[in-house]
Amino acid sequence: MGHISLRQITKSFGDVDVIRPLDLEIRDGEFIVFVGPSGCGKSTLLRLIAGLEDVSSGTIEIDGRDATEVPPAKRGLAMVFQSYALYPHMSVRKNIAFPLKMAGLDKAEIERRVTDAARVLNLSDYLDRRPGQLSGGQRQRVAIGRAIVREPAAFLFDEPLSNLDAALRVNMRLEISELHNSLETTMIYVTHDQIEAMTMADRIVVLQAGRIEQVGTPLELYAQPRNLFVAGFIGSPKMNFIEGAEAKKHDAHTLGIRPEHMALSTTDGAWKGKVSVSEHLGSDTFLHVQTEGLGTLTARADGEFPVRHGDTVWLTPQTDKLHRFDAEGLALR
Amino acid sequence: MARSASSRRKLGMTLFAWAIGILIFFPVLWTVLTSFKTEAEAIASPPSFLLFDWTLENYVEVQERSNYFRHFWNSVVISLGSTVLGLVIAIPAAWSMAFVPAKRTKDVLMWMLSTKMLPPVGVLIPIYLIFRNLGLLDTVGGLVIVLMLINLPIIIWMLFTYFREIPGEILEAARMDGAGLKAEIIHVLTPMAVPGIASTMLLNIILAWNEAFWTLNLTAAKAAPLTAFIASYSSPEGLFYAKLSAASTMAIAPILILGWFSQKQLVRGLTFGAVK
Amino acid sequence: MATAHSRSAARLMISPAVLLLLGWMAIPLSMTIYFSFQRYNLLMPGTNEFIGFLNYRFFLTDPAFFAALINTLVLVGGVLVITIVGGVLLALLLDQPMWGQGIVRILVIAPFFVMPTVSALVWKNMFMNPVNGLFANIAKGLGLQPFDFLGQAPLASIILIVAWQWLPFATLILLTALQSLDSEQLEAAEMDGASPVRRFFHIMLPHLARAITVVVLIQTIFLLSVFAEILVTTNGGPGYATTNITYLVYAQSLLQFDVGGGSAGGVVAVILANIVAIFLMRMIGKNLDV
Numbered sequence: 001m002g003h004i005s006l007r008q009i010t011k012s013f014g015d016v017d018v019i020r021p022l023d024l025e026i027r028d029g030e031f032i033v034f035v036g037p038s039g040c041g042k043s044t045l046l047r048l049i050a051g052l053e054d055v056s057s058g059t060i061e062i063d064g065r066d067a068t069e070v071p072p073a074k075r076g077l078a079m080v081f082q083s084y085a086l087y088p089h090m091s092v093r094k095n096i097a098f099p100l101k102m103a104g105l106d107k108a109e110i111e112r113r114v115t116d117a118a119r120v121l122n123l124s125d126y127l128d129r130r131p132g133q134l135s136g137g138q139r140q141r142v143a144i145g146r147a148i149v150r151e152p153a154a155f156l157f158d159e160p161l162s163n164l165d166a167a168l169r170v171n172m173r174l175e176i177s178e179l180h181n182s183l184e185t186t187m188i189y190v191t192h193d194q195i196e197a198m199t200m201a202d203r204i205v206v207l208q209a210g211r212i213e214q215v216g217t218p219l220e221l222y223a224q225p226r227n228l229f230v231a232g233f234i235g236s237p238k239m240n241f242i243e244g245a246e247a248k249k250h251d252a253h254t255l256g257i258r259p260e261h262m263a264l265s266t267t268d269g270a271w272k273g274k275v276s277v278s279e280h281l282g283s284d285t286f287l288h289v290q291t292e293g294l295g296t297l298t299a300r301a302d303g304e305f306p307v308r309h310g311d312t313v314w315l316t317p318q319t320d321k322l323h324r325f326d327a328e329g330l331a332l333r
Numbered sequence: 334m335a336r337s338a339s340s341r342r343k344l345g346m347t348l349f350a351w352a353i354g355i356l357i358f359f360p361v362l363w364t365v366l367t368s369f370k371t372e373a374e375a376i377a378s379p380p381s382f383l384l385f386d387w388t389l390e391n392y393v394e395v396q397e398r399s400n401y402f403r404h405f406w407n408s409v410v411i412s413l414g415s416t417v418l419g420l421v422i423a424i425p426a427a428w429s430m431a432f433v434p435a436k437r438t439k440d441v442l443m444w445m446l447s448t449k450m451l452p453p454v455g456v457l458i459p460i461y462l463i464f465r466n467l468g469l470l471d472t473v474g475g476l477v478i479v480l481m482l483i484n485l486p487i488i489i490w491m492l493f494t495y496f497r498e499i500p501g502e503i504l505e506a507a508r509m510d511g512a513g514l515k516a517e518i519i520h521v522l523t524p525m526a527v528p529g530i531a532s533t534m535l536l537n538i539i540l541a542w543n544e545a546f547w548t549l550n551l552t553a554a555k556a557a558p559l560t561a562f563i564a565s566y567s568s569p570e571g572l573f574y575a576k577l578s579a580a581s582t583m584a585i586a587p588i589l590i591l592g593w594f595s596q597k598q599l600v601r602g603l604t605f606g607a608v609k
Numbered sequence: 610m611a612t613a614h615s616r617s618a619a620r621l622m623i624s625p626a627v628l629l630l631l632g633w634m635a636i637p638l639s640m641t642i643y644f645s646f647q648r649y650n651l652l653m654p655g656t657n658e659f660i661g662f663l664n665y666r667f668f669l670t671d672p673a674f675f676a677a678l679i680n681t682l683v684l685v686g687g688v689l690v691i692t693i694v695g696g697v698l699l700a701l702l703l704d705q706p707m708w709g710q711g712i713v714r715i716l717v718i719a720p721f722f723v724m725p726t727v728s729a730l731v732w733k734n735m736f737m738n739p740v741n742g743l744f745a746n747i748a749k750g751l752g753l754q755p756f757d758f759l760g761q762a763p764l765a766s767i768i769l770i771v772a773w774q775w776l777p778f779a780t781l782i783l784l785t786a787l788q789s790l791d792s793e794q795l796e797a798a799e800m801d802g803a804s805p806v807r808r809f810f811h812i813m814l815p816h817l818a819r820a821i822t823v824v825v826l827i828q829t830i831f832l833l834s835v836f837a838e839i840l841v842t843t844n845g846g847p848g849y850a851t852t853n854i855t856y857l858v859y860a861q862s863l864l865q866f867d868v869g870g871g872s873a874g875g876v877v878a879v880i881l882a883n884i885v886a887i888f889l890m891r892m893i894g895k896n897l898d899v
Contacts, residue, residue, distance in 0.1 A: 054503050054612045071614055073511045085506035089524040096519075099510035146510065156509075347707040353699065354716035359778065361719050363743065364731050376741040381751055413683070421627065425622030434618035441627065443890060448630050454858040455879040456637035458644060458868050468760065477707050482633045487625060516616055544725040545837035546855075550863065563726045567733075567841040574735055581727045583822040591720040593715055 002063070002154035002186030003028045004049060009058030009209075011044055020210045021058070026154075026188065031180050033189045034310045035197040035233070036207035042190045045207070046156050051075050062153060073102075077149035079156040082163065084139045086131035086146075092118075093127040096145045103150070117145040118318065137168045144179070145299065154186035173199060194234055198222070206230050228329035231256050237286060239323070240297045252324035252332055258302040259286065261321035266307065268315025273297065275307050289313055361585070362530060368392070368578035374572035391579035398576075401583055404562035408587075410473050411548070411558050412541035415480035416488075416534055422481075422489040424530075431496035432504060442493065445486040453483070453546045464551060471553045479551065480541045487540070488533055495529025497524070502555075532598035535591070539599075542588045559584040636878070651866035664873035673849045674874075675856055676879070679811035683851040684768055685832045691772040692828065693821060696779030700787050701809075703780070720778040725837040731769045734757060757816045763843050765850045770838055775831075779824045786820035787813065826889050833882055854878045 004026040011019040018041045026032050034042040047053045047059060051072035067075050078099070086095050100110040101120045120123045121141040131139055135226045140160060147155055157176070161169045178201050180187050186308055190195055206213040206221065206229070214226045218234075225231035231239050235306045239256045247255040263269065264287070273291035285305040289297050299315055307313055324332040355362075365374050369387045394402055430438050460479065461470075469475030499522065507521045523530070545560040552561050563584050566577050592599060649661045655875065668674055671697055690802040695717065703714060736743050737758035798808050832884035836855050839845055845860060846851035852860070864873025 050509060052612070071612070072505075073513060074507045077508040077509065079506065081502045081506060083500060083502050085500065085502040087503060087507075087521060087525075100511075102516060103512035146506075150510075328386065330548070340620050340678035343706050343708070346705045347709065347823055348711045350702050350705070350707050351709065353702065354713040357773075358719050360728070360731055360736065360773070361723065363735060364727075367735065373791060380743065380746055395874070415638070422626050426626035429619035429623040435619075441623070445626070445630055447886055447890070448634050450833075450882050450889075451634060452834050452878045452882045454837075454855045454877075455641055455875040455882075457859065457875065458862050458871055460638035462868075464639075474619055481827045482629060485626060485630060503800070511867035514615075542714075543722075545725045546834060549726075549837060549840065550859070560724050563724070563730060564837070565842050567726075574741070577730060577734060584725045584727050587785060589719060589722045590668070592718070595720065596710070596715065 002026075002152075002261050003061075004063075004154060004186065004188075004284040006049070006063040006155065007059045007061070009048060009055045011041075011048055011056050012052065017046065018210050019056075019320050022210075024205065024215070026182075026186060029184045029186055029201060031177075031187045031189065031202045032205060033191060033201035033203075034205045034207055035191055035194055038192055039209040040194075040207040042100060043158055045159055046079075046188060046190045050077055050079055050156050057225040075197055076185070077156055078150050078152035078154075079158065080140075080143045080147050080160045081157040082161075084131070084140055084160075086142055088131055091128050091130060092134070092142050092145075093121060093144055094121070095131065096123075096149055099146060099150045112147075113149045117149045120148075121145050136164050137172065140164065141175075142173055144176070147229070148179070148183065148215075152185070154188060157187065157189040157192055160189075161191070162193075169196075173197055176200065180238040185316055193235060197260075204234075206233060223329070224333075225256075225323065228254060228256070229325055231251045231325070231331070237298045237300065240298075244293075246294060247324075250322060250324055253327040255306050256323035256325065257317045257321065259298040260296075261318045262299045263316040263318070264299055264301045264305055265314045265316065267314065269316040270295070271315045271317075273313060273315065274310055275311045275313055278309065280304060287313065289315060289317070358472050361589070364505050364581050366578075367574055368582045370575050370578075372573060372575045375578070381456055391575045392583070395576055395580045399562060399565065399580070401562070401580070404557055404559050405583070405587070407473055408542055408558035408560075409447065409554055411476045411480060411556075412538045414473075414477040415484065415541050416537040417514040418477060419481045419485050419488045419537060420492075421528065423485060424518075425524075426460045427492035428522065430493050431499075432501055433559050442490065445489055449486045457550060460547075461550065471549060471556045473556045474554060476548060476551060476558070479547045483544070483547070484537050484540055488537055490534070492526070492529065495526055495533070498529075499525050518527065528598060532595075535595050535599055539588055539592060554579070624793050641872045641875045641879075644738060644868050645876050647869045649867075649869040649872075651868060660869070664869045665877070666872045668861075668870055669878060673852060675875075676849040677857040680764060680849075680851060681833065681855075682882075683764060684771070684835060684853055685829060687765075687768040688772045688775060688832055689825060689828060691768070691777045692779040693783075693824060695772070695776050696783045696824065697817065698778040699776070700783035701813075703784050704758045704787050717780055718777045720774050721781075723774065725774065725835075726841055728774055729770055729841045732766075732773070737766055737813040759843055760847065762845060767835075767838055767842060767851055770842070771832065771835055775828055778828065782820050783817055798870050804858050815836070822892055829889060833885065841891075854881065883884045 005023040006022060006026075007304055008021050008023060009023050010017065022045070034045060036042050038158070043173075044053065048055050051070060052189055055068060058316075060064055061067060062075060062077070064202055074180065087098065090098065096114045097110050100113060105113075114127070115124075118127055121137065121144060123141055123145060123192070124135060126138060126142075131142065134142065158323060160176075161172050164172060173196060176189075180200075189200065203215060204221055205215050208229055214221060214230045216224075221230060221234045225234060228241070233242070235258055237259050239258050242255040242257070247253060271294055273289035273293050273294075275287050276290045276296065278287040280284040282304065283302075285301045285303070286304070287299045287301070287307065289299060297315060299313075319328055326332055366382070368391055369389070370381075371388060371390070374381060374385045389527045410505050430442060462476055467475075469478075503525070504521060505563050507517045512520065542558075543560065545564075547609055548560045549564060552558070561578055566573070566580055614844065622631045645664050646659055646661060647657050648663075649657050699717060703710065703717070707713070723731075734742065739745050739757035739760065741759075742755075744758070748755045794812055795808060799813050802813065834855050835853060838858065839851055839856045840859075843851045845856045849857075854874070855878065858871050858874035861867050861874055865871075
């Protein structure tokens with residue numbers, strides 16, 4: 001079980017409103033990702049759910065029970081911290097066993113669960129080491145192990161991969177996804193990295209300045225962003241935004257087109273421009289094009305597209321992939 | 334070429350540093366040496382450095398004359414007692430300030446430190462009178478309380494700086510793992526802070542052992558620790574160098590040895606956590 | 610980290626310390642202030658009466674007060690200068706590559722562990738005594754007239770004794786700070802062609818500023834209250850030559866039993882210490898982030 005409802009919750013530190021009135025239903029078994037730029041309140045929201053901070057107003061329900069006043073120890077949630085927060089004076093075994101010891105389980109049961117978790121996480125050979133003797137990825141696994149042994153109602157992840165190097169991050173992403181598939185427990189995951197959000201989430205919650213900008217599946221957010229912020233935040237490279245006369249032609253204040261939704265040509269097309277930077281990755285080619293009258297646009301081509309700095313190219317947007325926004329930045333449908 | 338120049342330089346530095354070190358240490362060394370001389374040799378001119386008849390008679394006499402061990406025991410009880418009592422009060426306070434900082438935490442800390450700036454003479458008379466009325470004059474218990482109070486700000490300050498280095502996330506993790514406040518402090522905070530608590534203890538034992546305003550003014554004979562015991566040797570000037578040296582050696586040896594053995598923790602403690 | 614629950618726990622856990630320190634400050638201090646307006650002599654019981662600022666007038670116009678004030682400042686200032694300059698030099702020395710660094714450090718640190726009464730007595734009798742002291746012996750050996758340190762230059766002698774006790778403290782803190790200096794910074798400066806002297810003044814000394822602040826702060830707290838060294842060496846004499854404020858108040862109250870006068874002196878000492886404290890707090894506020 002792991003159904004969490006947030007009802008009109010707010011959080012302010014002094015005069016600063018970190019979370020504005022906010023409602024959210026997190027379904028049992030769902031992998032939900034809070035994403036947003038730093039300072040958007042995503043970590044605070046997670047800590048409110050965890051009980052590490054008090055809400056200023058509103059209620060939090062966990063599995064239908066009002067948990068607003070329940071201390072973190074009693075909420076039945078497990079958390080994986082950005083710094084892993086392992087106990088440095090305890091062995092891996094004791095780290096993983098700690099929550100079970102606190103719960104008062106008997107020794108044999110603790111031993112059984114620790115062994116199971118260690119096997120699942122490939123930690124069996126490291127059980128007697130101290131956290132200080134482990135690599136970043138192994139520490140991460142210990143932190144996850146400490147969380148799963150309790151069989152919590154939900155897992156909370158606070159930017160767990162941001163201290164790992166790029167290759168390891170991809171691996172751990174897969175492992176966490178697999179873990180979710182096998183445990184089928186609710187996971188709430190905070191990140192500032194939209195790629196992590198897109199690849200792992202069942203649903204994404206995009207936050208900005210303490211407000212929910214949009215909630216939806218990754219593809220919904222990609223295809224139908226509700227406003228300029230979501231449109232610019234989801235997708236890599238970023239969506240291009242065009243204002244002025246070209247937007248007017250489509251009855252919009254701002255026109256958005258993703259780099260991958262423009263056809264490239266060296267001979268003809270809708271918008272003419274000069275290549276300022278070209279990035280050739282083999283699988284893709286990214287061009288930064290200085291257009292005439294539309295500013296710099298980023299475009300992506302499949303495979304190799306042989307142009308260089310200074311060459312002239314034409315860009316043709318796929319008209320059914322154009323996003324239109326009004327003066328307030330809201331999407332026009 | 335460069336190598337021999339640098340090792341010549343190292344040799345020079347070594348000789349120079351050792352000379353300075355011995356010079357600074359010399360008063361202690363000389364006291365220890367003199368304590369093994371007879372009174373006549375102690376004031377002999379020119380003085381002999383090592384070639385004299387080593388004797389232990391001064392130590393025996395000091396113990397017989399002024400009961401060293403009783404004062405030693407008073408010093409142990411006063412310095413340990415005040416430090417442990419201080420820690421019991423300071424650990425919760427430092428936990429509060431380090432992990433639940435409020436707007437006024439910095440002010441409270443500064444205020445605590447400022448109580449250290451209150452010159453003892455400012456409160457000498459009231460404390461003296463209060464102690465007289467409560468029958469605490471010349472008692473070990475009274476001194477334990479006073480020394481605990483004068484060192485409490487330092488204990489809190491030091492623990493605070495140590496605790497602050499422990500990431501709050503680890504304590505939060507303990508809370509998420511189902512630990513209550515007591516379990517959090519006993520199973521997580523204290524084991525992690527052992528080095529800090531140890532060096533806080535050491536420094537405060539040393540400060541209390543050597544404290545010489547309150548111990549001199551609030552004791553007479555019964556509860557006098559070593560500071561007061563040694564002060565009683567100030568009157569018969571010059572005549573009893575060897576015995577003075579023996580008494581001095583016995584007064585400083587325990588803390589000197591403790592200090593040397595725990596040098597590493599102490600260096601950190603000495604800086605009150607303010608310099609890393 | 611802060612929930613209403615943890616905040617109330619925090620308040621509860623800090624209150625014993627706060628209440629104790631508050632009591633320790635407020636109760637005796639208000640008694641001192643009260644006594645300072647009384648005629649109150651332990652030798653003349655029953656003659657207590659309110660006499661306004663008379664005690665203050667006597668204390669502040671006593672030539673001994675002015676002498677003690679100057680002596681206190683000279684003592685604190687002198688020891689601070691010696692220990693900081695000496696400490697910086699010693700720290701630089703101990704930071705050099707050498708054999709047996711640990712042992713040298715043990716030798717240098719030793720005076721800190723010596724209790725004030727012992728160091729005062731040892732210095733006074735075994736070194737500074739004009740007849741049998743080691744210095745006198747050496748002087749005689751060289752055919753010179755022995756110098757009566759505590760008779761001829763009493764305050765300077767006490768400064769020397771106290772500075773000897775505090776030099777290790779300054780050295781250790783400055784050495785720790787020096788060792789935390791990023792060696793890349795020094796190498797960069799060397800690459801930029803800075804001479805050793807310039808490197809010291811432009812890189813090391815600014816880096817040590819914080820440590821020096823700590824030394825000044827902590828030593829001043831202890832140096833304002835130097836007492837035992839004076840008690841066992843000179844008893845404040847000859848005349849008032851080595852009487853500092855602390856000793857003056859002690860003498861007035863516990864030697865002359867003049868509680869009223871001593872209390873007035875105590876209040877003055879507190880006010881002076883506060884003036885110094887304000888300066889120091891400003892300094893730490895700037896250099897020490899809490």
